Amino acid sequence: MTRTVLFVHQNFPGQYRHLVPALQRRGDRVVAIGGPTSRPLPDTPLHRYDPLPPGGVPPCHPWAADFQTKVLRAEAVACCLEPLLRAGLRPDLVIGHPGWGELLVVKDLLPDVPVLHQVEFVYQLQGGDVGFDPEFTEADWRQRALLRLRRAPQLLALQDLDWGLAPTPWQASTVPAEYRHRLSVIHEGIDTTAIAPEGPARLQLQRAGLSFVPGDEVVSFVARNLEPYRGFHTFMRMLPLLQRLRPRAQVVIVGGEGVSYGAAPPGGGSWKEAMLQELGNDLDRRRVHFVGPVPHPVLHELFRVTACHVYLTVPFVLSWSLLEAMSCGALVIGSATAPVQDVIVDGRNGLLVDFFDHRALAQRLAAVLADPSPHNGLRREARQTVVERFDLARVCLPQQLELVDRLMA
CATH class of the missing domain: 3.40.50.2000 (Glycogen Phosphorylase B;)
Structure with a gap:
């Protein structure tokens, strides 16, 4: 039985340049939705969405501008996905990156399909990147307020999380504790056969x-x-x-x-x-x-x-x-x-x-x-x-495929 995996990533293939061909080699069908800069992979239908609405980006409060760009992407992905579903696309799993808002409304079109989120980093009010370097830290409360509001789409994504995939333990630790039980730590993988001490060294x-x-x-x-x-x-x-x-x-x-x-x-x-x-x-x-x-x-x-x-x-x-x-x-x-x-x-x-x-x-x-x-x-x-x-072939890719199978089952 052929299973179908739908990838959603604004810069496809992104982190999935190894996972996509691995799925195809074992007989799974792969379909991708990506932004204007996405690049096709062999034998992978790629449907590009335009994140800019026809009438241009409407004005909004400056604090809401980041959220608005993510809502625009969510709507564009949904409008790209809807005709594919009408044409017969029936994914068994959706894999995507929630960081740009692309997955915000996928569950409204595919309520019964599991979604695997690529969780790279959740903004931290303390202990993360913002405020770490005092040379570039503003004392004004507005910087903290902006960071708090930038977290909103990430927290919305976590609320709908079926399962998450983080590349390293510390990056996984940025996810709020109440969601970590639905999270696997698996790196994208390094091709240690090709990327090795042996090879051209001049x-x-x-x-x-x-x-x-x-x-x-x-x-x-x-x-x-x-x-x-x-x-x-x-x-x-x-x-x-x-x-x-x-x-x-x-x-x-x-x-x-x-x-x-x-x-x-x-x-x-x-x-x-x-x-x-x-x-x-x-x-x-x-x-x-x-x-x-x-x-x-x-x-x-x-x-x-x-x-x-x-x-x-x-x-x-x-x-x-x-x-x-x-x-x-x-x-x-x-x-x-x-x-x-x-x-x-x-x-x-x-x-x-x-x-x-x-x-x-x-x-x-x-x-x-x-x-x-x-x-x-x-x-x-x-x-x-x-x-x-972190070896791609022996460690990371087998773990990724095992996780995909578990979610589709």
Whole structure:
């Protein structure tokens, strides 16, 4: 008997680029609803919705603007789904991400179909990303009020929750306690066969005319966008001291100049521009290489070459890049924040420093660069951690499929 799984994700395939083909390989039918930026997968019908209403976005109170965008997406998904149901679509399971409001009214069209929510993060009034960094915390009560109201769609989604899926224990802990009994902790998975220490290990920086191989004093930093949520300001403030301690160190920074989370710097522009202006002549820019976003294979080459990879984050969603770096056998210095501590134990499979202490970060990096061989055991353990806990084929995908079967049954 063929079963049908409906995926709803504004940027499909999103987290499901491995799960979708796995379902299809075993004979399940997959249908997807996504936003304008969604990308099709082979043999997967993709129906795109337009989140903008024909008459434009109506005016509303500024506090309600975020909620309104989610309501608009909920309506657009429902209007996309309704004709599919009339045409005969009968899903046995719906899988989606509630973060953009897309699942808010799915139960009104499919009241008897279980819905699996991808629960990445629930906003925290205390102890999460907002208010963590005092440099970017406003004392005004309005910031707290806005955060409280931004939680409303998340709490509405939890009220209708059949089952939730969180990638890490700390991210699961952001869900209110009364809903956690309907939650599984399963990561999306890392392809540790392809993302491994073995493979191309020479990094070419063509514009700089440089080439790096393992053993060179290379420090790496990677983020989707270079911004304070991922500790970019701390990393940059560390560099002048590191350059004095290690005159031969070369720094490779991967990431865009937009904003994924948080806000742009005061006065506009990018955080890269803001930090370069702040550091001025204290920074030797000849040894700092901003390469922008790079293809995945190049990123993995960087992880195989780097002498030390730095990963910093406020208490927020854990980046795939950390696990991919560890899977490549990179030595990671991470921030001693809860999402990172889910994965790295200081001195066992990596090193940890205080998120705000850029001097301690520079000194720890310098010590690693001065004598890398004693840290080889940390590299091996980092790789082993990902293989044992996050391997796509042997750990995560089988657990995801087992959960799907349980919900459809």
